[in-house]
Each structure stands twice: as structure tokens, then as C-alpha cells.
Amino acid sequence: MLSVFDQGAHPPCPAPFNLAAFVLARAASRAEQTALAVISPDGAERWSYGALESAVRGTATALLRSGLAPGDILLMRLGNTVDFPIAYLGAITAGIVPVPTSSQLTPPEVQKIIDTLAPAAILLGDGVRCPPTTLPVHTTADMALWRDLPPAPYDLGDPDRLAYIIYTSGTSGTARAVGHAHRAIWARQMMMQGWYGLGPQDRLLHAGAFNWTYTLGTGLMDPWTMGATALIPAAGVDHGLLPQLLNDHAATILAAAPGVYRNILKSAPFDLPHLRHGLAAGEKLSPALRDAWSAATGTVIYEAYGMSECSTFLSASPDAPATGGALGRPQPGRRVAILGDSGPVPRGTPGVIAVHRSDPGLMLGYVNAPEATAAKFRDDWFVTGDMGVLQPDDQVMYLGRDDDMMNAGGYRVSPIEVESVLLTHPGITEVGVTDVEVKADVRLIAAFYTGPEMIEPETLSAWAAERLARYKQPRLYFHRDSLPKNPNGKLLRRALRTDPDA
Numbered sequence: 001m002l003s004v005f006d007q008g009a010h011p012p013c014p015a016p017f018n019l020a021a022f023v024l025a026r027a028a029s030r031a032e033q034t035a036l037a038v039i040s041p042d043g044a045e046r047w048s049y050g051a052l053e054s055a056v057r058g059t060a061t062a063l064l065r066s067g068l069a070p071g072d073i074l075l076m077r078l079g080n081t082v083d084f085p086i087a088y089l090g091a092i093t094a095g096i097v098p099v100p101t102s103s104q105l106t107p108p109e110v111q112k113i114i115d116t117l118a119p120a121a122i123l124l125g126d127g128v129r130c131p132p133t134t135l136p137v138h139t140t141a142d143m144a145l146w147r148d149l150p151p152a153p154y155d156l157g158d159p160d161r162l163a164y165i166i167y168t169s170g171t172s173g174t175a176r177a178v179g180h181a182h183r184a185i186w187a188r189q190m191m192m193q194g195w196y197g198l199g200p201q202d203r204l205l206h207a208g209a210f211n212w213t214y215t216l217g218t219g220l221m222d223p224w225t226m227g228a229t230a231l232i233p234a235a236g237v238d239h240g241l242l243p244q245l246l247n248d249h250a251a252t253i254l255a256a257a258p259g260v261y262r263n264i265l266k267s268a269p270f271d272l273p274h275l276r277h278g279l280a281a282g283e284k285l286s287p288a289l290r291d292a293w294s295a296a297t298g299t300v301i302y303e304a305y306g307m308s309e310c311s312t313f314l315s316a317s318p319d320a321p322a323t324g325g326a327l328g329r330p331q332p333g334r335r336v337a338i339l340g341d342s343g344p345v346p347r348g349t350p351g352v353i354a355v356h357r358s359d360p361g362l363m364l365g366y367v368n369a370p371e372a373t374a375a376k377f378r379d380d381w382f383v384t385g386d387m388g389v390l391q392p393d394d395q396v397m398y399l400g401r402d403d404d405m406m407n408a409g410g411y412r413v414s415p416i417e418v419e420s421v422l423l424t425h426p427g428i429t430e431v432g433v434t435d436v437e438v439k440a441d442v443r444l445i446a447a448f449y450t451g452p453e454m455i456e457p458e459t460l461s462a463w464a465a466e467r468l469a470r471y472k473q474p475r476l477y478f479h480r481d482s483l484p485k486n487p488n489g490k491l492l493r494r495a496l497r498t499d500p501d502a
Helices: 019-023 049-065 083-093 107-117 140-146 189-196 213-226 239-248 258-265 287-297 370-375 415-422 457-465 493-498
Strands: 004-006 034-040 043-048 073-077 097-100 121-124 137-139 162-169 175-181 203-206 229-233 253-256 277-280 300-307 311-315 335-340 351-356 381-390 396-401 406-408 411-413 430-439 442-450 476-479
Touching (some): 019 083, 034 239, 043 049, 049 083, 049 140, 083 097, 083 140, 189 213, 189 300, 213 229, 213 253, 229 239, 239 258, 253 258, 258 277, 258 287, 335 381, 406 430, 415 430, 415 442, 415 457
Parallel strands (some): 034 229, 073 097, 073 121, 121 137, 203 229, 203 253, 253 277, 277 300, 442 476
Antiparallel strands (some): 004 335, 162 175, 300 311, 351 381, 381 396
16 A cells, blocks of 8 residues: 555635635624734733734735735735734735745845845834845834725735745755745645644634744634634743743643743643643654653643645644654645655655645745756655655654754754855865754754864854854854765765764
């Protein structure tokens, strides 16, 4: 029996369609219900569904009045505030294509995005870095005035048209612009029971920042689609305070990266009587951490696997818990395979995890990069680059990357991108970057370099800080006489990872 899961495709997305209209479809009937609470020990900033939709559609009006038109690209350089989701949905309401970006990006990194996408305008938050530009720039002060404008109509159209662009680091070292269609939100219905166990009565607390795509989807768009309440900690809230906030706001579901669960456990013991379960994604959840959380809280963490190009499509859920160390199962409606060189392999055989090109959540492609897009497909399958085994009971055992991509706190980072920056330092002749385990379940990015002499780590840290977002910067630096290579002279990053002291 081959490693293919196909129990029928998800129903097709209706047309005409608009992503923002779908997310806020329940707003009229739940106008007074809390859609969002930005919470801290000092209280909460609450947004009703009515106020949220009004702000979103007022923002759409302002963007159109500014001269932007449907199809134009809007670069978002915003911080960890409610401005982020309002601007995102406001742009999509008007048919404008938002590009959410991390506020940690440096001006040179942002300039590369501008050069690649040629946006028509920029939204710029207080204190967020951006290179000098002749493009129109709208500030958060401007945005605050937009929310009370008359509502723009939803720009309805082909569900396959471009809705938004997000960035992911590619294995080549080039950050790829991933273009998604409006139908991507339609596909996320497969997660509601296939991962979340989410209903309109739930109060989902996501521990991430507003301007992280994991938060944007799991923490905001999906609860609003279901008519539930989204809870987001205010900027600067320590993870140790999350148990208190979970109880103060009667959160029923917690979503976070595994590292956040680890930090919360440092403040145990605590009691979470309202919490039904947790959700984890962004990096692999270790069995030890899963067991420690269950022992401390009596609740289960359900893990999901996905990527920027397709969001999550493998997961455990309350209806189908993972067993025996497995990651989970393909969500109902997904078509998933484990591939070898000649196609799907027999069940129980390792291979590359792949999702069918017909999946409505799959990207349209890498923007302005047709060759890179084509390289990710093998016949009718989008190849993830992650290894797994499909078992007879449809559970997938995750085996890790088949390349050198790193994971830094839930962000995938290309070692080639980091290496290319470090090689511009005059004291470095060769460099290899990988993530290394410094203690159980904790991995840090480390740089191994050769050069005439050792360079102070502080000097290299400062060099990287001017050129790389914080999450991409190495935390450890090691001077070496030489770096491990194969007979053809190719750098062996995995040798650095498995034997960093060599």
C-alpha cells in the first residue's frame, strides 16, 4: 500500500469571493460580542465584532482614497499592535495585496523586498525600521484616523486571484515571496476540527505577536471566521504571566510555539480550569515537553505541521489525537503523500512529505520566481523538503529536514542567508552556520568560521545586528582552523551540528 492519503477533496471555494469578507462574515450577527481582547495584568483593550469590521472597512476606504487600486501591493512595516490585523484585512477588503513583514527586519533586508515587489505604498509603525524611500508612507497616526471613514464594499472576485504575500527563507539563501490566493482562507476550514477543535464559544489565546503569520492565522483570522474570541497578550507581557491571563480571561484554547510552553512551565505549579487544550506549531514539539505540560496542567498539546507555502495540513486534534510519537494525520480534505525518487513510497518507508497541487491552501507560487516555483513540484505534488513516514493508521512520523534549514523560535532560517552576510566581514574567510542543541529542547543558531585570528563574539554580533533580523542572528560564534567538507569540497553543516566541538 502506497504512502498516499486521499479521502476526497475539500469542497471548492465559492465565487465571487473575498478573504476578508469570509473572515468577517459573522460580524453583523455578533456585532456586540468581543472579537479581540489585547490583554495584560492591568486590564484589556477590547474590540467588538462591529467595531472591528467598521475599522477594517474604513481602512479599506482610506487606502482606496489614497490612490491605491485593487491589485496594488502594500508593504506592511508595523509593530506588535492591533494596527497590524486591521491594516491586513483592510487592504484585502479593497482588493489591495498586503505584504506582512517582521518588524525585526533591518533596512537592507526591507530594501530587498522593495526591489523585488515594487510596492505602491508602505504602512510604517512607530519605531519600525525602514530604508529611505520615495514611496508614499502612511503612519499609524494616519491609520488611526481611517477607522471612522465610511465602509468600503468588499472587492469580490476570482478566489484564485492574489490576496496577500508573505516571506519565507529559501534553501538557496534567498528569501522567497510567497503569493497566496483569496481561497487560502477557505482551505483553513480543514484546520478547525482537523487541528483546533475550535467553535464559536471558544476563547483562543495566542501567545505570539500580532505581526507573526502564525498569530495572524491561528490567533486571529481563524477565531474570527468561527465567530470566537481572540485573546492576544499586549506587547512586553512576560510568558510567566500567561497562566494568570489564561485564567483571568477564561481562555479555552492556548496556541503558541513550543518554546513558549517551556517558558510557561517555569512558573509551575498553576491551575488552568478553563483550558481545554493547547496548540503548537512553528517548530517540532518534543515528547518530553508534551509530557511535562500534560503532567502540570492535565491538558493535551495538539501539534501541527505546515509551512508558509501551505499553512498546516498535518496535525493531531481532539477528535484524532496522535499516538506513539507520531506528529498527527492529514487533515480531512487534504491530499498528502510521502515521496521517493520515483513517486509515492510504500507505507512505512521514509520519504519526503508532499501535498497535492490541488490543495486550495497551496500557494499560487513564489512571486516573480517561476523557476523556483517549478522546482518545488514533483509531478502533481508540492514537495516540502521535510522527511516523514506514513503509517498504516494514516499517522505521520516526522523525521526532520532533508536540507540544512534551521528553526529559530518558530522562524525557519536559511543558513546560506546568514553565511552570506557574515562573509562580508573582512576577518572571515569561510563560514558555516547551523543550529545546535545547547540543552534539552533548546537550539541556538551558531556560526563556525575561519580567518587569520579569532574575532570577539561581540564584534561579530554587532556586525550581524546591522544586517540581519534578530531571529536570524547567530547567538554563538566559534573560530576554527578549518570547516568539515566532503571530498568535493562542499561544506558539511550537519557535521557541525552533530559535533560542534570538532
